[in-house]
Amino acid sequence: MPAEPGTTEVSGEFQARILALVARIPPGRVMTYGQLALLAGHPGAARQAGHVMNGLMGGQDGEGADLPWQRVINAQGRVSTHKLGFGDLQERLLRAEGVPFDASGRCDLSARQWWPEEDRDAPPEALF
Template identity: 60%
Template sequence: MTTSMGEFRSRVLDLVARIPVGRVMTYGQLALLAGSAGNARQVGFIMQGLAESELPWQRVINAQGAISTYKVGFGETQRALLEAEGVSFDESGRCDLTRLQWWPDREDEQPALL
């Protein structure tokens, strides 16, 4: 079964759209759940340009619980958006993934934001 890049991309975006307010997912986690384990870097590429979209792009962070977008110029914006929905960061710029990382399951569904 081959998963085309187009399918991968749309699965990633579907997942991002479902992340509840105040929760986060990581690049690697999205790659895994979208059917391309180990392809975290491609998720980063897919996220390019989503800052102007309606998607909650700010809820995607790296596996250390930190923001990865400073190098692309969106870091401050992302942090502000997350803090505005209740996510707090420690001195080293990390949030508590054990508490905030969201894994899709039937009980914890939220209305899609699309």
């Protein structure tokens, strides 16, 4: 449908790319905003990655309702939704998936961060 060769439809591409990546995150694993932006083709646009997530919250048409938005955290290994009001919920959901959070609300990114290259690899028992 984009009949215009010059139109910047990439903006929607960015959003779709982010959502597609989030949907690919296996349970028990997490991704960072900067990572999403990088894989989306916009390195450095970590903030925008978060903006996209914020957008899927308003639409309740079941489009992004299935997206595991909870598996998206910041590079510090902490959830960036605390001030939004559902930070506690996100931590709870991740913890229920097997992602342990520190008393400070931090998790081990080195062990839980997931990359598409790993291909839905299940978390080994060693991590359990």
